[in-house]
Amino acid sequence: MLNLIKGSKKESKILLLLEKAHTLRINNLSQSIILAQDALDNSILVNNKSLQAKSYSQLALYNMVIGEMEKATFFSNEAIRIFTDLNDKKGIADAKYSLAGVYYKTNLYHLGFITFIDALKIYKRNDDYYNQSRTEKSLGTIYDYIGDYISALRLYNSAVKNAKKVCDFNLESNAYNAISGILVKKGKLKFAMAFINKSIQLKEKTNDVRGMAYALYGKGKVYFWLNEYENAESFYFKALSIHNEMGEKTGLAMTYTKLGELYYKMGKLALALENAFVGLKIANELNLVMCSIKLNKLVSLIYKSKKEYSLSLEFLERYQKEKDLVMNAQTFKVIENYGMMSRIEVLKNEVKLQKEKEEILEQKNNIEIQEVKMRQEFLSIMSHEIRTPLNAITSIITLLKDEMSEEGEVLLQSLQFASSNLIKIVNDVLDFTKLDSQRSKLEKTPVNLFDLAQKVVGVYEKQAQDKGLQLILHFDIKERGLYYLDETKIVQILNNLISNAIKFTNEGVIELSIKLLKIKKKHDKIIFEVKDTGEGISKNNLKDIFESFSQVKSVLNRNNSGTGLGLAIVKKIIELHGSKIKVKSTLGKGSTFYFKLRADTVAFANEVSEMSPKNLIDLKGKKVLIVEDTLINAALLIKILSKWEMESDHVENGLKALKKVKKKKFDFILMDIHLPEMNGFEVTRLIKTTINLNNNTPILALTADTMLTAQNYEVNYFNGFLWKPFEIDRLRETLGNISL
CATH class of the missing domain: 3.30.565.10 (Histidine kinase-like ATPase, C-terminal domain)
Structure with a gap:
């Protein structure tokens, strides 16, 4: 099945396919495989290596679950290869987890042990509690196989703890199921039943159908050891039904093994042999070494009970040979790698030390960031406090020019030169600071x-x-x-x-x-x-x-x-x-x-937007709201605007501005940024986004703060910026062009 995905959001659609496949895995694994294959096909079409690797990784996991071990191995290795090229550590860990699952379910479970540990190291470094939980549960299963129940329980308990950190009931349930199995082997059947019941309750809560099959299988085991054979048979049948429906061959092999043991115990040798052979066939197909070892021994015992000694001996030899060649060798290799678990403890300490180092560095960086922020805030205030009175001076000079004598005009020119020079000095200091702090x-x-x-x-x-x-x-x-x-x-x-x-x-x-x-x-x-x-x-x-x-x-x-x-x-x-x-x-x-x-x-x-006087329209009668807390600047603005026969209203803070815009429609709003109680950014955002008469009224920011840039928060709500001290002609041109 190949869905050719078109459009500009191909990658997003591929991610949705993978997300849906992951969601469906608990109750429709075959559909998960179809969706993941679709994702792979499409990621190849768009040549997206990262998505290809993610698709391979999911296909590996799903094929491992249904017992397609060769496919799972191929997909895992492909995912690892691409993730390695991309230097995607998390991706490598996920693919290794799937590959380890193949290893430990076949005759290479010592490699599963090593590969799980490789994945666990990465998950621990990244505080990935979800994947730590499922990996620890799988590692515990390997310890369970070789009879190290103490290590197995330690890992299962850690898996529960990490599952709770991420509130994942399925992972928690899986670990409880495994703990129940250990308690059965230790003869603590009451506790085993309590844990398996807890596992089933969580599966009911999450509607994890596939996981429920394993939980029901686990409860069947507890009933078996309680000698409640009818209950055991009932729960095995329930598990078998789900495994058949889901196409989960590993689960089928395990359940047929337990049914064979149950019927042997009940003296129903024909049924025992029938179920054992079905289980053995699946185990051999999938190379499920642990199941085949158990089943060869079971078949030998059944034939012995039937007094068919030659067949009993044949299967006993198969059992012994497989156990010697595989089990003992694997156990030895796992024991050889026990040092790796010690290294995990070392890793925990390394991770802890690394986190402490990172915390120290973060504190250091926070201090440096705070210092930069304080410096910027100081410069912002300095910019505003110096340039605001300068704005008043330059505006007054411009207005006085029209009323001055020739002698007075010479004095005004000197005053204008001095103020312009002061503005340049202030600008130089502030601009250099911005450039030096790499904010520009x-x-x-x-x-x-x-x-x-x-x-x-x-x-x-x-x-x-x-x-x-x-x-x-x-x-x-x-x-x-x-x-x-x-x-x-x-x-x-x-x-x-x-x-x-x-x-x-x-x-x-x-x-x-x-x-x-x-x-x-x-x-x-x-x-x-x-x-x-x-x-x-x-x-x-x-x-x-x-x-x-x-x-x-x-x-x-x-x-x-x-x-x-x-x-x-x-x-x-x-x-x-x-x-x-x-x-x-x-x-x-x-x-x-x-x-x-x-x-x-x-x-x-x-x-190019030409801002020239020829484009300007008549501003006569235009209504302007001035939001400015400095009274002299507001008075000057009113004076300037009155020269162009504009009508001005003035408020000194944002709260009054918000009340005003609800009562009266304006043609322009001139908004100071540094306002008491509520800054100009916030006031402008509220004017543009709340119900009032001026949602579409152009708003110009008036600011003496040169530390503000076009990247500042909520800047897009403004129609333009005028920096104090502004040129009067510039204000006139800006208002005229906005009106076009």
């Missing part, structure tokens, strides 16, 4: 590189003119000017390089050149270059200029201000792009800073 990430959007370059040059044109310098742009990218770039970071690089060039150049020219190096179908290689005719840098100082807080001149007599972080920031941002900043410099002649970037091209110009 590239956030690429379609960018018109020519427009970007023009804007950067425009910002510094007046500053250059004031020093008598020429600032020239050379842009050598004619048709391919649209790229996916992190605009903010590219601007930051160019700002720092041009600002640095102006700072250290007293006469001459500063040139920004942007040229194509290589053109490919989906990306280009671009070189950015900032060249000046300044004082230059000596060879001895070249290695230091990109270090944090580095200034070439002495602090006491330098003529140029700054944090000394500009070039360090440039270096880190360019490294974030996977490139390097380089410099050529000659003392007295000037310097050239350059770097190369790979930039993905934008296929169509319309992918």
Whole structure:
């Protein structure tokens, strides 16, 4: 049967097949095999090695259960091979568990012992209590075979304990069944009956039909030793019926063995012989060595009772030969490997020590994470507390320009320059901290590189003119000017390089050149270059200029201000792009800073959202809700918005904002992030997801916190971010474009 799975979720459907096969194994094993085979066929079709290995592993387990030992061995080895290639330790352990099951049910149960231990080591390292339980139960069975009942009971009890940890009643039931068997052999029949009854109760609770057959078989054994033969026969028949229905040949061989023993004990020799031969046939087919040893001895005893001594001797010799060649040899090999169980105890201690080491490392990491978090929180607060008043200053300056005399305007320009310089210093410190803590990430959007370059040059044109310098742009990218770039970071690089060039150049020219190096179908290689005719840098100082807080001149007599972080920031941002900043410099002649970037091209110009005044619509009469706890900032916003004839409502916290949006419909909401009682993220989420009049109203975040990024929690609820101190023109353009 092959179901050809189509669509983009093939792997998910294969996993569902395997999950369903696993669920059905307790009452429909043949269907489990069909589903697992389907999963294998489809995982081969999609060439998914991991799913192939999982399918092989399940097929191995199911075929082992029904007695198809050759198939089970093949599937197990295939699973182990692939899981080994994938370095999937858990997968290897699962496949080894199935292979060990084949070994211990045939004449290689010493290999089963070793292979179970290999699997158990992996399960213990991973705290996999489910698989520890089933492996310990199987290992206990091997000890049971060789007569080491103390070790068997220890493992069975551990299996119960681990089953309880994962609340798996089936595993718990299986272990109780095994414990009951040991108690029967030790003659503690009352306790044996109590444990087997508990096993049956759990099987009834889980509806594990296949497992129930083994539990009923176990109860039949207790009745047999209680000499309640009719009850024993009844329970053996119930077990036999389920094994037949499930096609579980191992269970059939075991039950026919017990029926043979029962009828022999009852003196029904013909029935005893009939059942013994049926069991022997299955045992020989499946190479179930323990069953065949018991049955050869039973058949010998039956023939002896029938006074057919030659046949009795024949089967006695078979029994003796098989026992000597297999049982004693296997027992010896298991005893040889007893050291492995000692190593399991060592492993337990190793795992414990490893966990202690991991806990210590985790505590250390937690302390480091806490320190980073505290540093980030401090910077976040510092960013907000410094930039918020700066926002007020710059906004007031802009508003006052319209009302100032010529003399007053000169003073305002000086004030604006000073505040802009202070903003740059704050930005440098905060940006460097983000880059240094490796929190910064590239956030690429379609960018018109020519427009970007023009804007950067425009910002510094007046500053250059004031020093008598020429600032020239050379842009050598004619048709391919649209790229996916992190605009903010590219601007930051160019700002720092041009600002640095102006700072250290007293006469001459500063040139920004942007040229194509290589053109490919989906990306280009671009070189950015900032060249000046300044004082230059000596060879001895070249290695230091990109270090944090580095200034070439002495602090006491330098003529140029700054944090000394500009070039360090440039270096880190360019490294974030996977490139390097380089410099050529000659003392007295000037310097050239350059770097190369790979930039993905934008296929169509319309992918770039142009934010230009020509696109803006009239904002007159638009209603705005301002959520801002700093009253001066709120007052300034109201003043700015009133210039565009917009209507403003103001609330100072999130709770009031939530009440307001239920009563009045707004065209925009301007949301501060740092608010008392409830932060702006949370307020925005509630506005967007609860019943009110503004679920679809655009919300712009207003924040002075540069530590926030596009990856912050609930950021997708916002329609945009405006960083304080924001440019008034930028606010106008943003509102206009959102209205389109």
